[in-house]
Amino acid sequence: MKRPTINRLRFLGALSIAALLSACAPDKQTDANKKEETGINTEQTKSTAQAPPLIDRQLLFGNPSRFQGRLSPDGKMMSFRAPLNGVMNLWVAPAGDIDSAKPVTRDTGRGIPSHFWALDSRHLLYIRDRDGDENWHLYAVDLDNNKITDLSPFDGVQAQMVAQSETHPGTVIVGMNDRDPRWHDLYKVDLKTAGRELLQENDGFAQFFLDHDLKLRLATESTPSGGYRVYEFADDDWLEVFEVDFEDALTTHILGFDGDNTGFYMLDSRGRDKAALVHYALDSGHKVVIAESNKADIANVLMHPRRHLPIAYAINFETNAWIPLDGAYTEDLATLEKQVRGDFNILGSTLDASQWVLYTDSAAAAPRYQVFDTRDNTLSTLFTTHPKLATLPLAKMYPLVLSARDGRDLVSYLTLPADLDQGGSLAAPIPMVLLVHGGPWGRDSFGFDPEAQWLANRGYAVLQVNFRASTGFGKGFVNAGNGEWAGAMHNDLVDAVDWAIAEGIASPDEVAIMGASYGGYATLVGLTFTPEKFACGVDVVGPSSLNTLISSIPPYWESFRSTLHAAVGNPDTEEGRKLLTERSPLHRADKIVRPLLIGQGANDPRVKQAESDQIVAAMKAREIPVTYILYPDEGHGFQKPENRLSFFAAAEAFLSDCLGGRYQPFGDDLKGSSVQVVHGATFIPGLQRALMNSKILATNTVEDTDE
Template sequence: MDANTPLIPRRHIFGNPERACVRISPDGQHLTWLAPLDGVMNIWLAPSDDLDTARPITRDTHRGIQSHLWAPNGRVVLYDQDRDGDENWHIYGINVESGQCLDLTPIDGVAAFVAKLSYHHPDSLVVGLNDRDESLHDLYVINVLTGERRLLVENPGYQLITVDRDFQVRLGEKMEADGSVQRYRFEREEWRPFDRIPVEDSMTTYIVGFENDPDQLLMVDSRDRDTAALVRWNLASGKSETLLSDERADVSDVMIQPVTHTVQAAAVEYERLEWTPLAAGIENDLAYLNTVCDGDFSVVSRTRDDRQWIVAYSSPEQPGRFYRYDRANKTTDFLFNSRPDLENAPLSPMHPVIIPARDGLNLVSYLTLPLESDPDRSGVPSAPLPMVLLVHGGPWGRDSYGPDAKHHWLANRGYAVLSVNFRGSSGFGKAFINAGDREWAGNMHNDLVDAVDWAVEHGIAQRDKVAIMGGSYGGYATLASLTFTPDVFACGVDLVGPANLITLLESIPPYWATIFDMFANRVGDPRTEAGRAFLRESSPLTFVDRICKPLLIGQGANDPRVKQQESDQIVAAMKENDIPVTYALYPDEGHGFVRPENALSFNAIAEHFLATVLGGRVEPIGNDLEGASLHIPEGGQYIQDLTLDQGSST
């Protein structure tokens, strides 16, 4: 890599953003956003016409606040927090007039979530609480000003209960043993079956919400088609109307008017996000917003009268930007750049590419190259490079076009970076997502190997210098790659990845019990001997003795999804077999690293780990371990420049 290309400091990429998650109050008089206060992300409030007078309205000193939104009354700002990544969420309300912070769900060990907000009930919200039965969420109406709570409906065993804008209980969904979903209508205080979603459509068919007419239901629905369309279904007549469909990809986002609940626009994401207007006048808004800034955009907040929008733009070559849009005058005010330190940094473009799998399936993928390796920006380097294959989690998630911290970082260090939407990824139709069923160690893994072969054949990657890196399912893919195909990858970085699929499925959070049959049908069933045998053969732990390439593992001790035992098991097995491994454990994290000090420290270690194997550039570790809860139970000696004593904490 050209030594004249400056190294982008890790802190600029993985540290706190300067501002994030911008929201506008319902009356348009105030803006809120997340920003650091003494190094910890908190909520800030400012008059809309005087942002320089912003003040913090929360004072968290530990984990930081990750998101927030306004209650419809415009007097309370809502946010949720768990405890060190345990995902037992509490919902809090900050009264912007008095400054009082109220815990609206003051029950320990309960995973609360916001089920519904409505301008028709401005002082209240509907919340799901699993305090009665840890496997089921009952719905409550809670007053955001007083915290007063009343039961709306007791959950009879459903994975999802839907209420309308008037807080009337309308629909319930229950997963059947074969993975299909039975829907029920709530009428006269009774649940009555009325609709069924076949198993093949169960991951691509879901409720968006009710429109102004209480009989008009908006759904994303893949029944009788492959890709999921936006559909308006009249419950009284049983007739449906298709509002938007695309043969390439599912409808991925819907823009809803905040008071009338009528649909305004919808988006489809194949290679990039594409919006289609569905209501009068919206086409002018979308056309104007497409001219404001490079990159894809989303409307992230809006006033009650729908005259002002907060619009977020994302582009691979610049940090996120926020604008306030005046719909009447068709004007925008630039608000913030989320990371000003990256404004003039040498960020590389991202190239959407379509990679054919061995059976002909098209895999939408994203490639980023070091700037000087591709001077004409063709997406092909002047010479093959060491490469990092980044694998997304889920596995029923997807990679997308836009700014990606790891793409920025690794390309700047001299690596080609490739992200692949392997089969089982969401957004590309039901045939594509269902093609991943029970294929974790099969064709899902083959897709990743095929992507590496493609990159080598096209002169992008050096055959002997390809690393694999990912979190959650991506961590599993890393472990699977080093065990099932140990000759393909030069090393691996696993973050919270499961090593043993039997223990993974036997230890899922209790509130996932209603969807356990989905895991059993799509991953494997640990309740039968045949299922356990299949899961055993699909587990990297079973073949740990095949690992012959360097491995770095990161784990949060409080992870409720992929518990610490998953990493502990494979580290112990590698140690028993005298196979080197480096294990970074964080006692105050869960499923991924939220505290920037922890993310920064792990990525500093990963950077040096990758450079040792692949030969990329490195920034000295310096003080990037300071403030992290990092503990290294095993293998600290394998990381160059790591002065932390093995077995101790920072």
């Protein structure tokens, strides 16, 4: 999930609603006009006189120059996403010759979010939905003629890429839920014609696994307790292999088959706290632990694409570290680590494992996509994602481990304004923004973060906390969040804020909370369960009611329903319904005494528009100020750069009014956006004026062409 901001109004005693509204209206607007001209909060002029120049929002939230670098499996070609007429499209070039790159797609809507290569090195595959509805279609680009084929040409259907094999070129295995929206049937699909052949009709399996000959071998099925069972397809029947209990369900996953298709690799937390890399032999049921750590779960595994053996694995506690498994690559990894600046992740390799594609990141510089050649141990750069940031004063990120009130370690990250940073500390407290990650089954990691850089450049300390239920730190840490939405999970965030105040990082009355998805929910919790703790909050696509959230999950989440009930609350029981109601910010909307900004995508299938509508309605009914921004062509988060820019422009003005930080004028940042301010434009300085000065038209996605 993600992040956002608002104005520090205090509701004191019997303060009248008229006085409350006036605090955001005419007088505020006069000061906002000064800000619009100068780009600086006039109350902060003295403290910001020596601050570095404002980094233009366009450089952080607009399209990157290039992104998502890939090598073809044979190593001869490279691909990446880059703007074409302002929209992220796919480009291809001979490996190492980026200047000759040409676009192979011409999307004119929200852009292409993700792509990968077919193992035949002739086809490029990508996914795309319609205006954020997450009904992903899978497309193939034939690089011989640049013809684009929709491999799942059915309206309202979600496609899932399941498998491919080097020994079956021109074929992919795809799941599609056109027969029953809850379950994805399994099809063999031809890359050229999109012709499909049914392999398995699905009436309850969550996942399928095929071996390297594309034979269907394994499937998983959810259990009522929230765990799952693994089945093997043998003798024309599904036979149970083993069961994974609920406590291991989020930390135990099958990775894929071994080289001779007789067993498989998995990340397995059963019988231990941290997920280990394990090999499971199907004939005997024998398990061998290949690698494990007492610090964190194994985060990633680099497999040899042809031999199907693990080459190395990664552990990500505070930062990412790679450890070799295959002795032939030990020296390669050691040499690579000496050459890389900052953290790195190995995204994949060519089929012969001779070239590895890396994402390298020092947090205080734009990330790079690089290629490490194991044949001569050379490291070359494909491209830098944001080259215009190279000369700008980016802030450092500091990993740290905080203690929750019950003693649990909370791996966190602190980013400070470059001009005030004294090696991770400050001479005096400053305003702070608590950025809360989504999921909640995800995590914050060390690395370049556009939002953290943006906020630090505007004069704020930025704290990101891996609260309990975050993944990567063992099943005990994940399961400590069960039943603790708005409970211990929120306490972890409060404890982190208290640490920042005690350390002289944050001013007690100048801390904002913002986030998206679960982070948006955490923002609403912060303003309703601890209403005096935060000066303001920014919520993007955050659920306001856990009851309606769970009752409206997409049909294709059916296999995850029991896990969701076990982790959050079960609406089928009286106790569960009571818990969900008690932990829903909607039912505490009358407690809000701080400004709130809400951003929502109208097509969000996970956190539906109703989640934002209903809390805004509750606040309006109680005459509590709130600003509500809606995007009719977005889903779970904002993908279009025009929409991102418009929202972060509003959030920046909101935060400046709330915390007193620096503020870049709106300028043209609403241009081309579909932004709709449903309520409360006057509560954000400069927003109403920017809307009046811009021609705001709702945009719709234009379909792909095969040109």
